[in-house]
Amino acid sequence: MAVKRLKFQKENCIGCQLCMQACSGMHEGAFIPSKARLSIESYYDKGGDIKIGRHVCNLCGICEKECPFEAITIDEKVSVDFDKCTGCSICVEKCPQHVISMREDKAIICDTCDGETWCVKLCPHGALKFE
Amino acid sequence: MLGYQNKVLRINLDNKTYSTEPLNMDWAEKYIGGKGLGIKYIYEELTPGVDPLSPDNKLMFMTGPLTGTPAPCSGKLAIISKSPATGTILDCSIGGHSAIKVKYAGYDAIMFEGKLDQPGYISIEDDKIQFIDASDLWGKGSHETEGILADKYGTDTTILSIGPAGENLLPISCINSDYYRQAGRGGIGAVMGSKNLKAVTIKGTGAVTVDDSKKMVRKIAEILREDTTTEDNIWAYTDGTPGLVEACNDGGILPYKNFSDTTDVKWESYNSESIQANKHGKKGCGSCGLGCGNFTKIGDAICEGPEYETIAGAGPNCGISDLETIVKFNQVCDDLGMDTISASGALSYAMEMTEKGIHDFGITFGDKEKLIDYLYLMAKKEGVGADLVMGVKAMAAKYGGEDMAMHSKGLEFPLYDPRGSWAMGLAYAVSDRGGCHMRSYPAAEEVYAASIPPYTAEGKGKLVYDLAIYNAVKFSLIFCDFWALGLDRMAEVMTLATGKQFSEEDMNQIAERVIHLARAFNQREGFDRKDDTVPKRILNEVLKSGAAAGQKIPVGDFNKMLDEYYEVLGWSKEGKVPDSILSQL
Amino acid sequence: MKVSVLLKGYLVKYFEGESKRVLCFDEELTIREAVKVIGIDPESKSLGFVAVNGMRVMIDEPLKEGDQLKIYPRISGG
Numbered sequence: 017m018a019v020k021r022l023k024f025q026k027e028n029c030i031g032c033q034l035c036m037q038a039c040s041g042m043h044e045g046a047f048i049p050s051k052a053r054l055s056i057e058s059y060y061d062k063g064g065d066i067k068i069g070r071h072v073c074n075l076c077g078i079c080e081k082e083c084p085f086e087a088i089t090i091d092e093k094v095s096v097d098f099d100k101c102t103g104c105s106i107c108v109e110k111c112p113q114h115v116i117s118m119r120e121d122k123a124i125i126c127d128t129c130d131g132e133t134w135c136v137k138l139c140p141h142g143a144l145k146f147e
Numbered sequence: 148m149l150g151y152q153n154k155v156l157r158i159n160l161d162n163k164t165y166s167t168e169p170l171n172m173d174w175a176e177k178y179i180g181g182k183g184l185g186i187k188y189i190y191e192e193l194t195p196g197v198d199p200l201s202p203d204n205k206l207m208f209m210t211g212p213l214t215g216t217p218a219p220c221s222g223k224l225a226i227i228s229k230s231p232a233t234g235t236i237l238d239c240s241i242g243g244h245s246a247i248k249v250k251y252a253g254y255d256a257i258m259f260e261g262k263l264d265q266p267g268y269i270s271i272e273d274d275k276i277q278f279i280d281a282s283d284l285w286g287k288g289s290h291e292t293e294g295i296l297a298d299k300y301g302t303d304t305t306i307l308s309i310g311p312a313g314e315n316l317l318p319i320s321c322i323n324s325d326y327y328r329q330a331g332r333g334g335i336g337a338v339m340g341s342k343n344l345k346a347v348t349i350k351g352t353g354a355v356t357v358d359d360s361k362k363m364v365r366k367i368a369e370i371l372r373e374d375t376t377t378e379d380n381i382w383a384y385t386d387g388t389p390g391l392v393e394a395c396n397d398g399g400i401l402p403y404k405n406f407s408d409t410t411d412v413k414w415e416s417y418n419s420e421s422i423q424a425n426k427h428g429k430k431g432c433g434s435c436g437l438g439c440g441n442f443t444k445i446g447d448a449i450c451e452g453p454e455y456e457t458i459a460g461a462g463p464n465c466g467i468s469d470l471e472t473i474v475k476f477n478q479v480c481d482d483l484g485m486d487t488i489s490a491s492g493a494l495s496y497a498m499e500m501t502e503k504g505i506h507d508f509g510i511t512f513g514d515k516e517k518l519i520d521y522l523y524l525m526a527k528k529e530g531v532g533a534d535l536v537m538g539v540k541a542m543a544a545k546y547g548g549e550d551m552a553m554h555s556k557g558l559e560f561p562l563y564d565p566r567g568s569w570a571m572g573l574a575y576a577v578s579d580r581g582g583c584h585m586r587s588y589p590a591a592e593e594v595y596a597a598s599i600p601p602y603t604a605e606g607k608g609k610l611v612y613d614l615a616i617y618n619a620v621k622f623s624l625i626f627c628d629f630w631a632l633g634l635d636r637m638a639e640v641m642t643l644a645t646g647k648q649f650s651e652e653d654m655n656q657i658a659e660r661v662i663h664l665a666r667a668f669n670q671r672e673g674f675d676r677k678d679d680t681v682p683k684r685i686l687n688e689v690l691k692s693g694a695a696a697g698q699k700i701p702v703g704d705f706n707k708m709l710d711e712y713y714e715v716l717g718w719s720k721e722g723k724v725p726d727s728i729l730s731q732l
Numbered sequence: 733m734k735v736s737v738l739l740k741g742y743l744v745k746y747f748e749g750e751s752k753r754v755l756c757f758d759e760e761l762t763i764r765e766a767v768k769v770i771g772i773d774p775e776s777k778s779l780g781f782v783a784v785n786g787m788r789v790m791i792d793e794p795l796k797e798g799d800q801l802k803i804y805p806r807i808s809g810g
Binding site: 030031032033034037038040041042044045046047048049050051057058059060062063064065066067069134137138140141 | 215216217219222244247251290293294297302303325326327351352353354355356357360361363364365367368371375376384427428429430431432433434435436437438440442449451
């Protein structure tokens with residue numbers, strides 16, 4: 017059975033950032049998009065075009081491959097073993113989506129809310145899907 | 148109460164200093180946030196009779212406890228001051244992302260006092276506040292200004308700015324954000340201009356804390372599906388406000404040539420379908436569950452919109468049906484920083500005055516080129532532009548044509564003819580900021596719902612009151628106009644976020660308080676029944692075309708509606724709030 | 733009697749997604765009756781207003797041959 021991944025369709029995105037609020041609300045105990053594990057931003061580029069900056073984990077596996085300490089494992093989601101993670105930040109550098117951050121020397125990565133994907137549930141028009 | 152940051156940022160422009168203070172929680176419990184709490188602060192802190200363009204006027208950005216939470220459609224910012232156009236209280240509402248950024252930066256509200264000695268802008272990054280010289284930005288349109296500041300601060304910093312219109316203190320100037328969103332009416336842009344404040348940039352990396360964020364996320368997921376993205380509201384996403392063009396034309400309330408008649412045979416040139424055909428994207432505000440913004444490009448004209456008011460105002464009300472011209476009008480107004488309703492209102496008055504030979508403003512109905520050219524003259528107050536930007540009330544005092552100056556208290560009419568929706572006439576007359584449809588919107592009942600006959604005075608005072616209650620609390624919590632949630636749902640979401648029990652009855656009480664308070668501000672400035680008026684055109688001239696052909700609002704009926712409105716609110720026959728209510732506010 | 737009917741907004745669901753159909757009625761009927769035939773409950777909150785030949789009318793008005801009937805859902809906001 018194929019693993020589900022987060023998928024983003026920019027035509028349906030209105031830039032509400034409810035996804036980032038959902039993520040931080042579930043993981044941080046407050047609404048703080050700057051700490052969300054995904055980042056989607058819709059803005060006018062000099063007023064002439066809508067541009068969308070999307071940073072969403074799609075389970076590409078590069079962080080798992082690049083981690084020198086085998087702290088990252090991926091099955092249906094990314095898991096970080098904090099006992100093995102040294103805070104070297106190589107995963108932050110190598111992640112093509114730029115969605116990994118370091119907090120107190122530990123890698124913080126999207127965990128699909130254990131399959132619940134609250135970002136998907138709060139997306140008003142299905143720009144984010146988990147399939 | 149949770150949801151709030153419990154912090155007001157107070158900025159002293161005279162000394163270029165700032166301080167923070169706790170949010171007044173006594174007031175927050177009574178007025179919540181947004182419109183209500185903003186008016187309370189301005190009411191308490193302004194001296195009566197202050198000149199709105201003097202350094203003694205204050206400008207307040209106000210959020211609510213829900214701002215920055217995933218409460219759907221909670222991302223609007225209230226901007227409150229005393230209006231340069233009318234002298235009344237003025238609360239505006241701006242979309243985009245500034246409201247949520249104010250909260251994430253750590254503040255419920257920002258109060259601007261005094262005046263900078265030189266043009267400047269303020270950069271806010273969480274608790275880091277900087278006063279920066281803006282002499283190289285002064286004179287530039289809002290679009291160029293946003294581009295420059297976005298290059299400097301990044302696209303995740305929200306920018307509010309004024310264009311030349313606000314800099315030149317036009318009573319019809321607005322504050323812009325996200326390129327195409329405005330705090331539009333009453334000359335709010337001129338308040339910023341009078342303070343030499345070109346822009347405010349806000350970046351926020353902090354948190355908004357609620358009672359139980361996980362519980363809130365789960366509940367909001369349900370509410371979004373059950374109540375927000377539903378048939379009743381999804382028109383905002385699929386069509387946006389241009390859907391009103393056809394409805395208002397069929398309903399007989401689409402204004403034509405300065406409200407000299409209604410309906411336009413060419414309505415299909417600028418209806419929702421025509422805009423959908425030129426749509427290049429959709430945009431919503433922070434925490435939006437709908438996404439009403441249509442990003443439109445046609446020819447070399449670009450804007451997010453145009454909204455119904457702009458379409459009807461620059462279109463049929465100016466005798467124009469060319470969509471590209473209407474989009475261009477929108478784009479230029481946004482960039483120069485002018486309210487499209489008041490700008491098109493001034494131009495349509497000028498067109499009729501010219502055609503009737505009362506005064507030659509050099510522009511007639513249908514002139515697509517001058518419609519745009521004149522905007523540049525207006526922004527600079529040059530030539531005929533200097534007259535136009537005074538607004539129709541002042542122009543009529545100078546040149547005549549008072550019967551066709553379509554305003555209440557000096558604020559130009561929104562684009563719904565009251566002769567086709569009598570309660571709309573009452574709503575315009577009693578609105579706390581002058582001719583406005585956002586305090587009470589009876590067209591929704593009289594025309595679009597056909598739930599109450601439009602051409603009688605019967606029950607209209609109560610209707611305007613009921614709808615004013617709904618909007619007053621909605622815009623204090625803050626929820627966006629386009630989500631038609633009930634008072635019970637409002638109470639539920641408030642309870643979810645703040646951890647304090649709110650009921651539907653609480654929503655009603657807050658709403659009444661806000662309406663009384665806004666009226667109290669105006670009363671203190673000398674406003675009463677004599678100012679709650681509509682132009683003679685509405686009382687004397689019958690419509691010739693459309694569903695409301697043959698209608699006008701007889702003055703006896705107008706007075707009857709007004710009497711009923713005052714009565715329901717417990718105000719005197721002169722429209723004054725009694726001391727017994729004032730002492731409770 | 734032939735009447736062309738335009739459904740606005742989400743009411744198109746009553747025409748399986750089509751916005752316009754020409755309906756044939758054996759007898760004269762009022763707009764209210766035509767609305768019921770289409771499947772819309774005239775008392776429901778989903779119904780906004782009705783217009784004939786581009787002009788809003790009351791729901792109990794009779795329809796004539798060749799009329800264009802437009803049916804709007806409730807719209808809020810401005």
